[in-house]
Amino acid sequence: MQNRNNIFFFYHPRQEGEKTDYLKSIAEQNDLHVVNNPKDASIIVSxxxxxxxxxxVRKTGFRQDCIYTGITDDDxxxxxxxxxxxxxxxxxxxxxxxxxxxxRFPAIKVSVDGEKAFYCLNEVSLRSSIIKTIVxxxxxxxxxxxxxxGDGMVVSTPTGSTGYSKSARGAVIDPLLSSFQVSxxxxxxxxxxxxxxxxFILSQDRKLQLEVIQDGNDYPIISLDNEAWPVQRIHHVDIEMDETVIKTVKMKNNTFWNRVQRTFL
Incomplete structure (x- = not known):
């Protein structure tokens, strides 16, 4: 079992320097042990x-036994x-x-053509890769x-409803509702x-399948969160929810709706 005082910092290599050294020093001054392997951490900080x-979250395997938190490099x-x-x-x-x-943020589980399932915290999108509509x-x-x-479809989690889904005129969904949205x-x-x-919004017990009609769009683009998935041909994408959630730090005066208000209003 991971030591509850172990902390791992995730960042792009180009960000390593004075700021990341500062974060690590603050952590160590507060009796937290900085580790180099996320598997050893009970706290993962992006x-x-x-x-x-x-x-x-993706690179560390959607860990269920740790807490994730995010820090921006500006204000x-x-x-x-x-x-x-x-x-x-x-x-x-x-x-x-x-x-x-x-x-606790719910995730969706995505399987392409019946292969190994992957999780998404934000969304999965399926779009045309050529100048032609996709069916x-x-x-x-x-x-x-x-x-x-049309151009494509977006399936989002409640927290992902503030991203691409919102741009596609989807609703913003409270993350306390275990559901996913199709836009x-x-x-x-x-x-x-x-x-x-x-x-439209589906409950956590529903199963969704997007079947691509092979009419020239045999190689659509599928993205999982902010990462393109390299699949040469896609026939169908299966999407559902299970008990997987991402646990994050929440200050008592900073709810999801506080952040939505601050971001959009």
Whole structure:
């Protein structure tokens, strides 16, 4: 079992320097042991922005037995990053003196063509890779729901609903709701193709399948969070939820809706 005082810092190699040395020194001054392997840590800290936080969670394997937290390298707080480098000592104080609450963000599980499943904290998107619309059969719990034709589809978690999904006119969903959202990107609606025309939300017990119709779009682009997935041909993408959540540090006066307000209003 990992030592509860072990802390790992995740950041891009180009960021290593004075700022990361400062973070590590503050941690050590507060009796936290900085480790070089994330498997040995009970606290994983990303240093960068929201994109870095997503990478930290993915690269460390969506750990269920540790706490993740994000720190920005400026004074801007992100949707996943609750702290800036100038407030890092506040986070350390909160962690070491039990002044925090644990926030749990649900993830979605994605399988491409029945292969090994991967998790997403933000979203999975399926888009055309050529100057041509993509056709997708949408199935819910194994039953055909609609046939989509357009630029692509986005399936997001509640926290991911503030990203690409919101740009596709999806709703912002409270992360206390274990659900995932399906949003269309530039759908065609005519006599041949008819879709719901709006985002829809599925409960955690539903299973979604996006079946790509091979009509020239045999090589669509699929992205998991902020990372493209190198698949040469995609026939179907299966999406569901299980009990996987990401635990993060939450200050008692900084809720999800506080951060949404601060970011968009």
């Amino acid at each position: 240093f960068g922005g929201d994109g870095t936080f997503l990478q930290a 801007q707080i992100g949707l996943y990053c609750d702290f800036s480098i100038t407030r890092f000592d506040e986070m350390i104080d909160a962690v070491t003196n039990n002044k925090i609450e644990v926030r 997708i059969n949408v199935k819910i719990d194994g039953e055909h729901f609609e046939t989509f034709r 269309e990107v530039a759908s065609l609606n005519n006599n041949s193709y008819r879709t719901l025309g709006s985002s």
